[in-house]
Amino acid sequence: MVMPATPAGSHPDAAQQKIINDFQLLGSWDERYQYLIDLGRRLNRDNDVPRIEENHFYGCQANVWLISEHHNGCVKFYGNSDSLIVAGLMAIIFKVYSDRSAQEVVSLDPKFLTQTGLIDHLSTQRSTGLMNMIEHIRQYAALCIAQSKKGTI
16 A cells, blocks of 8 residues: 655655554555555665765665755655665655755654564564664764855755
């Protein structure tokens, strides 16, 4: 079951609340994992990120390829993975963090992780990889802020 995506540019809290609501509607964890797999299939189909060393993200047990961009004051993230669940997690992360100002990304508290119960239902390796991806996204946004203050962006 694939649910509609959160509109780009929506308020970060609205994006998080949509994810929380989607997880509550699904009920069982079997349904929630299937939702992640469906999101992962769509992400891998829609994000044709080249699987090259330059895009390879280390810090996750699965193979992950991630591209971060900064344009017109907003950051955007693209990626895919050889694991459909990890790709589904990436899709959720992108809904929350992509198409935001770098300042929003840096200051955003990922409350959806605890309020969905997601962080408690992932293996240790997956939750570590998820947190590493979020940290990478935040560090990229912080770098964009620093570079824009120096006038290099």
